[in-house]
Amino acid sequence: MRYFSAVFFITFFSLQPIMAQVLSNKQSFTEADTLRGSLRPERNFDVLKYHLNVKVQPEERFISGFNTITFKAEEDLPIMQIDLFANMQVDSILYRGEKMDYDRKFDAVFVEMLPEISQSTVDSLQFFYSGNPVVAKNAPWDGGFVFDKDEEGNHFIAVAVQGTGASLWYPNKDHQSDEPEEALIEVAVPNDLMNVSNGRFIGKEVLKDGYTQWNWKVDSPINNYNIVVNIGNYVHFSDTYKDLDLDYYVLPYNLEKAKTQFEEVKVMMDCFYEKFGAYPFEKDGFKLVETPYLGMEHQSAVAYGNEYKKGYLGNDLSGTGIGLKWDFIIIHESGHEWFGNSITAKDIADMWIHEGFTTYSEAVYIECRWGKEEALEYLQGIRQSIGNTSALIGSYGVNSEGSGDMYSKGANLLNTIRSIYDDDELWWKTLKDYTETYRHCTITSQMTEEFFDKAVATDLKPVFDQYLRFSGIPVLQLKKDQDGFSYRWKADVEEFKMPVDVLIGGKELRLQATDEWQTYPGNVNLREIRVNEPEFYVNTAVVD
Template sequence: MKYLFILTVISTLSLHSGFAQVLSNKQQNYTKADTLRGSLRPERNFDVLKYHLKLKVEPEKRFISGSNTITFTPEENLSIMQIDLFENMNIDSIIHKNQKLKYSRAYNAVFIKFEQALKASEKDSIQFYYSGNPIVAKNAPWDGGFVFDKDEDGNHFIAVAVQGTGASLWYPNKDHQSDEPEEVLTEIAVPNGLMNVSNGRFVGQKDLGDGYTQWSWKVVNPINNYDIILNIANYSHFHDTYKDLDLDYYVLPYNLEKAKKQFEEVKPMMDCFYEKFGEYPFKEDGYKLVEAPHLGMEHQSAVAYGNQYQMGYLGRDLSGTGAGLKWDFIIIHESGHEWYGNSITAKDIADMWLHEGFTSYSEAVYIECNWGKEEALKYLQGTRKNIRNTSPIIGDYGVNSEGSGDMYPKGANLLNNIRSIFNDDDLWWKTLKDYTETYKHQTIDTQTAESFFDKATRVNLQPIFDQYLRYSNLPVLQFKQEGKKLFYRWQADVKDFKMPVDVFINNKEVRINPTTQWKKFDKKLSKEDIQVHEPEFYILTQFLN
């Protein structure tokens, strides 16, 4: 989610400012720490099968202690294993078959040494015991860390949000998006009188007899590391269903009635997303909204909600059109991530537009389901003022580098371009749904997504994806007048760039197929006779004379 740049936009709309690029780590030189986190080195050549995270949280001390049992299969003989844990956290011991293992640390990576290499394809496990004071976020969810807060009644109100920063901020794991555990058991002990809500299904609570109660939750679907979370508060719970899907809500007691009203939006959202994207991808784990002491985050099957029971984004419309005030931004956006980001996950964070671009597009999809296509196009067009176009959407691979924050609105508008190029809404919705269901519960890269959409249409989409994702500039549709003839062409970074575009010629919609070479209209035209269909195509237009 990570919408820090949106707050920048809100405060500077009158200046027509775009999104601040706080997500981007793109740089000229990368450190060893960047490589250790972002690359798939031999020490990471194993497949994680399960995490069993067992922790005690001491709110007054802001201290956590416990273990993660990591079950895995080496993909080749493995003598040294890399597990990630932030260097400020203490390692108490690492156990393998009842023996303590030797290890070394470099930045936020831990290198575990086995006396005898583990054999390829043989299931194994380690118990990683650790403790410490995890980093506290200064402004969650835009910077990673714990949030130690209190509610209006003085009860502890605690959460964690680590997208981008890394889940290894608070628990040891293979902190790379290409490898998701297939199952997670989270057991969190908290002071009596408080509840912990984590991902998946509730499987029990246990009074430990020392003033703490352990709350256990189990996920039985693949889950990316930054989605694994805890939420600690004096929660009230209420339950509903949608078709055969369990809907569970955990909110602060004094917000219960507001939540019952606000969360009614979940059902029309499910109606829309089931139709356009396919059924909820984690039915076995259920769907939850959990009130959090921060704005929100797409934590799989336990979506964090902190929009203060308002429509829009904290009562504001990010598009500036009015279309964004008809629905609760956090419910729709963060739930959209269940399909895009949680079910379909980018292997490398350089491709995070696969999460954020598609999910930002889901906002427009929801608007279209409820208020029509024209309103959805108006919303998408309104979000363009927040795009800076100063660096590429895709980051650098293998070095823990996200691309530009433009991945949100520019990614959504790119998908709207592709839909317009399809020029067949039935084909578009079928392709989008097929894509979503084909790569359900998988990690993929941008090339996989590009190829899928490219195969669905006769238009070659590759130069379009290249221009919008790998360059910062928009393509420019240039016109020039020579006598009574009007010429047109594309100016773009991609060599031999081609993209069809719809224009109005004397108020009649016509599709043209510009290239980088000048073409001329058959009829006598002037620039006053032509207008680009701007809601459907995000481009620049230039008249040279």
């Protein structure tokens, strides 16, 4: 019991918000939420490229620099909304060499475009800024910079802003629906430190003021919150997997541990390539970067702070022991490269697409290495963290996520869908087709639901509706009658229907259950009926 309590505590107070700082459970929303979360006319432009150039002063906890935003106007654009947290200073905004007038409201900056930008115009503006960014109190569970020191007293700095917003530290169009096609990231830090950002390292330049600028180039679409700085006294080592470059940046005293621990990456790639398709960002390579916080899925520069332990900081979130066989942060955060980074929810209300699929990828990895039975046991184990108190999908247009159940409940929903398919060859084909069809795309929950629904004869619409848009899960009701037993679903969705496998006297039977009573003939003791719980996440109740 003591071990279970520790796992329960970690699950509820650590895992649920991890990598999703948006889990605020807000019920009402403000104008600031709408400015951040909606696609207003002032956001009618497509970001093509960011050129981010910043200087980080560790002692002062101060950053300064500019972001050149190249864009294409999707409509006539008299005013542009660029997002930057209110505590950061706007130094100037240049368009075609001229300083632009602007207004600020909450965390949005409204730039008056004179002359007005016409539809389909491709252009750029340069946004200079500075200030002391928000410092995270407990990253990654809240957003902000982490200004720390390593064991040898060197500055150890990183940033994690998912949900909170990349505009916390640099100006951008801070909405998940729009990703620049490329990014140039130039970061100046004191000479005794290194900066590691996303993409490929393209060189460094020693400046005249005791600083060195480290330059990185991203050649794939990338979401705002994935663009990062990682600053420390790093050492670098590398490896390859097929044609993919693997690069690792760690603190010197952890080098030997890292060389051993990170061997799991190639084992993971074997599994994920088979089940999800090739790594989505081969042009930018794959990196693990040691950070002063637990972890985050930063594209091509995955943040790693799991202390070179198996499990989740040495704990098993499933309570089964299976979670102690592998490094949680390596597997979970790298799984996000497919689900979250390559396939991105347009609105964070649909963040279950990120977290449900990625949590399911943990079970996929277990199945690749240790078999389906252990994968199902793990999925059952993580159900202990599910509260079923609010819907997985949040409110659209106001930067609002759904329930923290999106992790474990989302994964168990996918496992239930697989069981409904009842055809593993079709399931794995559909899952890989999904990752390849929507590679480097921003999508909606509806697009995801329709994709998996079209691949199978069974109507999955009521299943997705129940698990995503209502707090509870369906209950299979059973009752004894003269001719055998009767069964039906009790659910929130009208005319709910879903097949389910049950065991009767050790024999498996598939019931095509609906919300209407149906009868199964025969002399059956209700206590002998067992739902195949490892494969179907449902409840069961005997009624009079």
